[in-house]
Amino acid sequence: MNMENKMKIEIWSDVMCPFCYIGKRNLEKALTQFSDREHIEVIWKSYLLDPNTPETSDKSYAQHLVEYKGMSEQQVDGMLAQLTQTAKQAGLDYDFDKAQLVSSKKAHQVIQMAKTKGLGNQAEEVMFKAFFTEGKNIADKSSLISIGEEIGLSKDEVETALSDNKYAEMMNADIAEARQIGVQGVPFFVFNRKYAVSGAQPPKAFLESLEKAFGEWREDNPAVKLDITQGQSCKPDGTCD
Template identity: 40%
Template sequence: MKVEIWSDFVCPFCYIGKRRFEKALEQFEHKDKVEIVFRSFELDPHVERNPKKNVYEYLAEKYGMSLEQAKATTQQVGKQAEAVGLHYDFDNMKRTNTFDAHRLAHFANSEGKMEEMTERLMKAYFTEGLHIGDHEVLANLASEVGLDREKALDVLRNNGYADEVRRDEEIGRQLGITGVPFFLFNQKYAVFGAQSSDVFMDVLQKVWEEEQAQPSVINLNGKANSNRDDCADGSCSVSENNRG
């Protein structure tokens, strides 16, 4: 089973949704058969690397609310985060452009560290108040998950993996994704938003059962020949490894 997850590192519900999905996956009997692929999505691709407005000012301006209302909104989101074991420090979050962080994540993917890098970037932004648009900070985070710091810096300075980020975003556009988190199971079943772990468990089970179901076949000529691997009698068997 393949699960593709479109998310952004500064999306509060993406981190919450990630935790809820992980809880369901941990309880899923066949979790070792599930492949997780993280896809890039930029909530605000036009934001500057070092914007002057803080999180509260940004929300107030974007949604036409007062600063007090913006803070109240973040408090509600923070409670949802606490419920899944996360602490959001909105006072110290540093809004930034996430394109470089996504490029770093794709570099990490090339080294087999995509999941670790995704988790580290989210924690850095939401709980530690780190600037995940700064190349030095990103390189340090890469080192923490076992990546070569100098290689990471070279990728960041030379626009490495930009095409991979744009490719994910283009796939997202073709799928009609306008918000995140967005979970796609086997390129067939979609779950939008930070749904409950129960919802994710139901989808995991449904997709697994569908994968295991064998199609009903009516044999019209009375010959099964299920153990033959040649092409006699005008038919060729297919090995189990090629069934899909």
């Protein structure tokens, strides 16, 4: 099958990172304003903000930050209120009272499986929503099965993602690659392996990076213009002439 050559945007992200979901939405807004968006391929890459986060949590998101990050309750409350407001401006509904701060490793393994089926973007979206809006436990197998089914993965495929070491290795390869290119935090967006945008920038900033990177990519990858000699043919709508 002849796959069209597209300019790649690679995004290192963790599904429990509030700015990653905001960044995703702002990039999507930029893409809606970008006339060549059909020539863009978005590739999601795994990143673990805290590999030591447990798979079960008896603490609220706020309590976890107070205990593990050494912040005061007042600081945490202020920060979460600000994040909720920033998310709202991006069109997202965060509920930190419900959010369960648990390990995202299993979620990343499911996303890696989804990527092999061309469902990476959908997997990121439902995983972010599950974590920040719906308060689901993204380390819980039954939760992950229902999240997987929501995007078209079967129960067996989700179970394979969790049991087959291949998907953990794919996650670790992304993390190793992040270290190699110098990613210090997420979200981290790489356009055509030439330009990087760190953090959840506004749509306008993404659009500027997109246009700059794509202009250069297009010079190296000119559009195919065919000189067509017309003859009798059949079209997808069933008409033949």
